[in-house]
Amino acid sequence: MNTKKLTQLGLLTTIALIIFIVELRIPNLAPIPGIKLGLANIVTVYAVYHCTAKETALILFTRIILGSIFGGNMLALFYSLGGGTLCLMGMLFLRKVIDEKHIWICSVLGAVMHNIGQISVAVVVMKTTAVISYLPFLLISGCMAGAFTGLTAQILISRVKLKKF
Amino acid sequence: MKNTKLWITAVVVIFIAAVVWCIIILTKPQGNIVTVTQDGKTLYTLDLSKEKDRRIKVEYDGRENVIEIKDGRIRMLEANCPDHTCINTGWLENVPIVCLPNKLAIEFSDKETDAIAR
Known part of the structure; x- marks a missing residue:
């Protein structure tokens, strides 16, 4: 990994972290654990389409781990990791079948994978299936948030015309 | 793109399924x-x-x-x-x-x- 690459990945991670921390200030819309806008995933979606799988994973996991430390909510770390891993695998597969003009579809499906991951971790941690009742609510919010972050990433990519690194 | 329509359908199906599932949960008598x-x-x-x-x-x-x-x-x-x-x-x-x-x-x-x- 050369210096240029390192700087670019560092910048992307920083942008994601800043968005993540600003988003923590937005109060929860619904009393359901796990519902979030997930604006930081604009960077993830961008990275999926413009970086290699390894680089995207680096950006995502650095952001998740540092984000939980800065946000002071280490309990959420496992849920984010579970969701993030599944979401990443899903999107890395989807980028092969969905082109750049339809990033929002990839983003929505990624959000759905993220929700499934979160709930699976919750079932394991809580040792109860009660949390599965939250899944449909998470899916609805996830679809909307995913479409939003996906469209944002799409607009960003077409406007900024960042040089491919 | 070849499969775009298919994926959009998938997204819509997931969303509708989630809405239906929500309604089932919310209307279930307890x-x-x-x-x-x-x-x-x-x-x-x-x-x-x-x-x-x-x-x-x-x-x-x-x-x-x-x-x-x-x-x-x-x-x-x-x-x-x-x-x-x-x-x-x-x-x-x-x-x-x-x-x-x-x-x-x-x-x-x-x-x-x-x-x-x-």
């Missing part, structure tokens, strides 16, 4: 039996129609939750976790009350078993 589980163990099985108004303290790993039963309803009254999601859920309805940090869940039981109030 009995009176409520279970309080923590870390996979059932702590209490309560029959709300027979319970007197009272408060139950549940401790976990040094943190505690206070469950309140009033007028045949149940809710999380206090919790010293950072997010307070369980308190904001309000009275127990069709969606279970879950306190993720303290691994506590309050939900309606599907089984119409005899209430064992401890």
Whole structure:
């Protein structure tokens, strides 16, 4: 990994972290654990389409781990990791079948994978299936948030015309 | 792109399925039996129609939750976790009350078993 690459990945991670921390200030819309806008995933979606799988994973996991430390909510770390891993695998597969003009579809499906991951971790941690009742609510919010972050990433990519690194 | 329509359909199907699932959960009639589980163990099985108004303290790993039963309803009254999601859920309805940090869940039981109030 050369210096240029390192700087670019560092910048992307920083942008994601800043968005993540600003988003923590937005109060929860619904009393359901796990519902979030997930604006930081604009960077993830961008990275999926413009970086290699390894680089995207680096950006995502650095952001998740540092984000939980800065946000002071280490309990959420496992849920984010579970969701993030599944979401990443899903999107890395989807980028092969969905082109750049339809990033929002990839983003929505990624959000759905993220929700499934979160709930699976919750079932394991809580040792109860009660949390599965939250899944449909998470899916609805996830679809909307995913479409939003996906469209944002799409607009960003077409406007900024960042040089491919 | 070849498969775009297929993927858009998939997204729409998932969304509609989620909405339908929500409606099923929200309209499901509930009995009176409520279970309080923590870390996979059932702590209490309560029959709300027979319970007197009272408060139950549940401790976990040094943190505690206070469950309140009033007028045949149940809710999380206090919790010293950072997010307070369980308190904001309000009275127990069709969606279970879950306190993720303290691994506590309050939900309606599907089984119409005899209430064992401890």
